[in-house]
Structure formats: C-alpha cells, structure tokens
Amino acid sequence: MPIYGKCFAPTPCGNIVIMVIFQKTKVLQNNEDVFMQLKVVGVGPQKTGTTWLDRCLREHPQLCFPQGTKETFFFDERFDKGWSWYWTHFRYCMNSQFCAEIGPTYFDVPEAAARLYRHNQNCRIIITLRDPASRSFSLYLHYKLYGELRCEFHEAIMHMPRIIESSRYRMHLGRWLEIFGKEHVLIILQDDIAAFPGQVLKQVYNFIGIDNVPLPVLAEEHVNIASYTVFPSLSRFCNSMANFLRGRRLHSPVNFFKNLGLKRIYTSTSGVLPKLEPDIRRNLIEEFEPDIAYVEKLLGRPLTGWRRVK
Numbered sequence: 001m002p003i004y005g006k007c008f009a010p011t012p013c014g015n016i017v018i019m020v021i022f023q024k025t026k027v028l029q030n031n032e033d034v035f036m037q038l039k040v041v042g043v044g045p046q047k048t049g050t051t052w053l054d055r056c057l058r059e060h061p062q063l064c065f066p067q068g069t070k071e072t073f074f075f076d077e078r079f080d081k082g083w084s085w086y087w088t089h090f091r092y093c094m095n096s097q098f099c100a101e102i103g104p105t106y107f108d109v110p111e112a113a114a115r116l117y118r119h120n121q122n123c124r125i126i127i128t129l130r131d132p133a134s135r136s137f138s139l140y141l142h143y144k145l146y147g148e149l150r151c152e153f154h155e156a157i158m159h160m161p162r163i164i165e166s167s168r169y170r171m172h173l174g175r176w177l178e179i180f181g182k183e184h185v186l187i188i189l190q191d192d193i194a195a196f197p198g199q200v201l202k203q204v205y206n207f208i209g210i211d212n213v214p215l216p217v218l219a220e221e222h223v224n225i226a227s228y229t230v231f232p233s234l235s236r237f238c239n240s241m242a243n244f245l246r247g248r249r250l251h252s253p254v255n256f257f258k259n260l261g262l263k264r265i266y267t268s269t270s271g272v273l274p275k276l277e278p279d280i281r282r283n284l285i286e287e288f289e290p291d292i293a294y295v296e297k298l299l300g301r302p303l304t305g306w307r308r309v310k
Helices: 050-058 079-090 110-119 132-145 153-159 169-180 190-195 197-208 232-246 251-260 278-287 289-299
Strands: 038-044 098-102 124-129 185-189
Touching: 038 050, 038 110, 050 098, 050 124, 050 197, 110 169, 124 169, 124 190, 124 197, 132 153, 132 278, 169 185, 169 289, 185 190, 185 197, 185 289, 190 197, 278 289
Parallel strands: 038 098, 038 124, 124 185
Antiparallel strands: none
C-alpha cells in the first residue's frame, strides 16, 4: 500500500491497465531541419496569459500550431521522444505557414532554451510576465486544481519548489536574453493584456513579422476563469490520464472528454477561492524584489502594482 505525504493526493485507483487501439500514421524522418522550423515560441512562464496568447495566435492564417493540444512539452519533458514525434503535431501545416508553439513550462528549464537555440538561432521568443507573488500563488492553485497538491501554500512551496523558483525572473529571463539576444525576445505583461489586448496582439504580430490581420473576437475575452477542485483524487487521475494520452499523440479522446465537460465533475467556479494572505504576500514581494527591479530596468517602466500588498 503506497504512502502519500500530507501535500500529495493519491489517485483513486491503485493499478489500472488501459488498452488503446489506434492507427499508426506516417511520420517525418528524424531530422529536425529537413521539413520544418519553428518561427516563434511562447515560453511562459505558466499563469501569465499564455492560454490567451495561444488562442489568439491560432486564429492567424500565417501561423500553424500543434494540432489537438496547446502544449507538447517537447523541449523540456519529452525531448527523448525525438523530432519525428514532435513534427507529427504539425503534419497538417501548409507550406505557406510558420510553425509556432506556446510552451509555458519551458521558461525555467535551461535545457529547453539550449535545445530551442540549437534548433533555430533566429527563433522568436515571447515571454509573458506577471506580478511574481500572484503568479506563484496562482501556480499553487493550478496544482491544487489538478489534484497534485492538497496542503496549504506555505507547505506546498517546500514540497514543490517550482512554485517559487519559476518566478525568479532575473535568472530565467536573463538566460533567454543571453542565449537568443534582446532582438529575438519580446516581453509582454499580463497587466497590459488585460488593459490593452488589441495593442498587445498587434505588437506580437509585428515582432513575429506577420500580417496585421483583424483582431480575433476572443482577444477581448477572459480565459481560464479561476476554479478549484472538489475531488482532488479524481482530478489527479484525470490529469494523469490526459498526460498519458497526450504523450502518445492521442489528443482526440482528451479533447472529446474536455468538450463534454468532464472537468466540471471534479471542479467548481462557485464558492470562495483561497486567497494569498497579506503577510505571506509581503514576504513574497520582499523575496522577489531583485526580480521586480530587474524587469523594471529591462522595460524602463515602474511596476508599482507588483509591490502592492493587496
């Protein structure tokens, strides 16, 4: 019988055997540059508006994104699957389109930056940023939503250091700038997305070098409405199953259940969501002060809201 710590929720079933039958499709040769090359990658970090960016850019006719999924996790978790596996996600792209991906988990992974640079030194990198204290707490809620954590925030950051470490902008943002150069990196703020979505999207179009097409309707929409898990074990199980299927490029069944509303069974948007306590937020702001100052200097603008104890 496995023993689970105070922070981590068990899956509802101990041993599960799953049989999946699918038709094998023809894949590309295991050569990353023969057929395709990534034009632009949004590298996150998580909980900074990357879903909005993904949905908006997918509407642009000159861009082609992975089919059936937002994230492939190729450059961090699944690089060992090889380029054949990766490029199969783009098999329906037209020759006139540029390949692109939004991978918010790439931000704080040094190997991801190095692998992308080896693939295409001129790749356009988009980095979305948010008040690091709020971002860290939002990431904690994200892990709770999917049943990966069941403890309070102050305990969770000890069990899952990435909650804090991925908000170290000075270190991680500095790495992307050093590797790709400032001319190939665009930094946008979630605050600006919320206030001026149309202007931000036009800025992104210009940075990538694609046509300024009419803005999609969803550019003004709010995505990823905050929710919390009602059944942590079921949530964790469903998330594990989804990752298992996506790792085998079986996105259709995942999207089917997603569109069916399966997530509504174990999550809720009603009720009171957990709040970041003022004392903890104050400590986080102090912890992230070097990172806030770094971004201020880089952008040449004050970020007073990032220091506000709300």
